[in-house]
Amino acid sequence: MSKAVSPNSINMAEDQIEERRQEIDYDTREFTIEIIVNKYLEKDDDDLSEIYVPEYQREFVWDITRQSKLIESIVLGLPIPLLFVAEIKETGRLEIVDGSQRVRTLAAFIKNQLRLTNLRTLNYLNGFYFNDFPPSRQRKFKNTPIRMIVLSDKADERVRNDMFDRINTSSLDLTPMETRKGVYRGDFIDFVFECSKTKILVDLCPIYKYFQNRNEEAELVLRFFAFSETYPEFIIADVKNHNDLERTGVARFLDEYILWKNRTFTNEEKKQKIYDFKRMLDFIVKTFPSGFKKYQDSDATSRPYFEAISVGSYLALKQKPDLVVKNLWKSSDKNNQSNSFRIPIGRYQTHKPENMRQRIDYVKEKLLNHSL
Incomplete structure (x- = not known):
């Protein structure tokens, strides 16, 4: 038989509940x-931008079919999940806590970067871009309202992080790297x-709170080796297999x-590989004031940003082993590498091969052009 909870413990629990509830102030808004x-x-x-994707969510992972189904649901008038955003006190901007893939899909479709594919209910829309809709349908689509939960600026970073964790761990799935560790056993994965x-x-790669202790560092290392070895075509070719990033998507490509x-x-x-890896890291320490971070005070490492800097640096060192870079940064850029080092990450299809090459080549050429 369990021990009865004391009246004092009950009072303390009630006080804590009220205190925490006051920290979570939000309202519901509706925008087209x-x-x-x-x-x-x-x-x-x-x-x-007023509504923005934080660094730890910068990778776009939805495939074309999933994007197309979102558009189909909206055209059919079906309800879609609410967006969760947090108002940032210092700027008044809205940070997307949950919904970045949806927002980027909507933006890509309206900008005619998404071609609808594999639809079953509205199969006649397969092959359509936004511009293929008649003007009346375009207006109806753009005028569709979407609701969002907005955490007020009273909610500090701890509350926002807790909200992100609860959304993403309500049914906690293994990360791809956690799965690979158990399934693809062998010398290389070790x-x-x-x-x-x-x-x-x-030290160079701060990991966002949600991804800590979930093998995110191993994910980054795997991407460095995979993309540096298969650059520039990003194709894995041997006797039995011929797998390319364009066809498989990034997760399956890394599995293969x-x-x-x-x-x-x-x-x-x-x-x-040990030599190349350590030489690349030593070069980053000497060359990049914020390491793999976009900003000096960042608490997260963007995967696409890491890939560009690590692989671009590796390729520059491969071309010029004694590479030393000077005058790359203005004094005002020490806390913000992106001021004079604007890697073209993009907001959509971050792992399309041509987008990968563009950002990796940008880093490589920038380093070689500023070498002694």
């Missing part, structure tokens, strides 16, 4: 798709996890890369 997309796109290149514990890497390396990994290759 057109307004949401405009607020998201306007000044986004300068990181000043090597990746060994590299992920390198102190310099850990691990399977390939587990079969072919040798001690000689291991030594070379």
Whole structure:
């Protein structure tokens, strides 16, 4: 039989509930798709858009089918999940806590970057871009209202983080790297996890609270090896398989890369990869004032940003092993690398091969052009 809770404990619990409830102040707003997309796109290149995606959510992961189904649901008039945003006290901007994939899909569709695919209910829309809709349908789509929960600026970062955790851990799935660790056992996957514990890497790559202790560092290491080895086509080719990033998507591409390396990994290759990895990290320490962070005070590492800097630096060092970079940063850029180092990450299809090449080549050429 359980011990009865004391009256004092009950009072303390009630006080805590009331205190925490006061921290979570929110309201519900409703905007049209057109307004949401405009607020998201306007000044986004300068990181000043009114509705924005935080660094830890910068990777776009939805495939074309999932994007198309969202558009189909809206056209059919079906309800879609609410957006969760948080009002930032210092700027008044709205940080997307949950819904970044939806907002970016809507923006891509309206900007005619998304071609509807694999629809079943409205199968006649397959192949359509937004511009293929008649003007009346375009207006109806843009005027569709979407509701959002807005945490007021009374909610500090701790409350926002807690909200993100609750949304994303209500049914906690394994991350791809957690799955790979258990499924794709072999010498290469063990090597990746060994590299992920390198102190310099850990120091250079702050991990957002939600991803801590979930093998995010190993995910970054795997991406460095996979994309640096398969650049510029991002194709894995051997006797049995021929898999490319364009066709498979990034998660499956990385799975196939691990399977390939587990079969072919040798001690000689291991030594070379350790050398390349450590040389790249040492170069980052000497060259980039914020490491793999976009801002000096950032608490997260954007995967696309990491890929661009790590692979771009590796390729520059490969071309010029004694590379030393000077006069890359203005004194005013020490706390904000993006001022003079504007890597073209993009907001949509971040792992389309041409987008990958564009941002990696940008880093490589920028470094070589500022070398001694």
